[in-house]
Amino acid sequence: MCVEPNMNNLEHLRAVAARLSLQDVARPVCPRCGTGRLDLIEERPHAIYGALGVTWKTLKCDAADCGAVTVE
Numbered sequence: 001m002c003v004e005p006n007m008n009n010l011e012h013l014r015a016v017a018a019r020l021s022l023q024d025v026a027r028p029v030c031p032r033c034g035t036g037r038l039d040l041i042e043e044r045p046h047a048i049y050g051a052l053g054v055t056w057k058t059l060k061c062d063a064a065d066c067g068a069v070t071v072e
């Protein structure tokens with residue numbers, strides 16, 4: 001077997017970077033100002049549906065002049 005560990009690490013890093021940038025693009029636009037992106041600042045299990053994997057998410061707009069907090 002001829003395995004090149006450095007190449008494997010590079011491929012891994014590239015895959016991680018691709019996932020991170022996808023997540024960034026997937027961040028929802030703030031419904032209040034329409035320009036900021038919502039950051040996930042807290043996530044906790046739902047009181048009733050937590051056992052099913054449902055969570056409450058607290059999202060905060062990253063626009064400096066908005067900062068709206070949304071819970072969904």
Ligand SMILES: [Zn+2]
Binds near residue numbers: 034036
């Ligand atoms: Zn906003």
